[in-house]
Amino acid sequence: MVNNCANSGCGKPLLYLREGRIFIFDTSDGPSEPGAKRLRRLDHYWLCGACAATMMIVQNSQGTATVLPKPPVVRRAQQIVPIASMLAF
Numbered sequence: 001m002v003n004n005c006a007n008s009g010c011g012k013p014l015l016y017l018r019e020g021r022i023f024i025f026d027t028s029d030g031p032s033e034p035g036a037k038r039l040r041r042l043d044h045y046w047l048c049g050a051c052a053a054t055m056m057i058v059q060n061s062q063g064t065a066t067v068l069p070k071p072p073v074v075r076r077a078q079q080i081v082p083i084a085s086m087l088a089f
């Protein structure tokens with residue numbers, strides 16, 4: 001389980017789950033065959049409140065979790081611009 005903030009520059013100990021944000025990644029191995037029992041593994045990471053405000057954790061194609069700065073998205077709905085409308089001009 002998680003003990004500290006995943007931001008290596010922070011490392012704040014996890015005391016209260018209500019603070020910050022938990023990230024859960026499925027790191028199960030390989031593709032599953034029908035009927036085969038798949039070993040399911042979930043990795044948990046936590047960012048403290050201060051870090052979660054500016055950072056996020058993403059899983060790359062190798063399955064490694066990486067702490068990245070959050071993109072400056074405040075109002076998501078207005079950020080999505082259909083490609084067609086950009087090509088119209």
Ligand SMILES: [Zn+2]
Binds near residue numbers: 007010011049050052
């Ligand atoms: Zn932190």
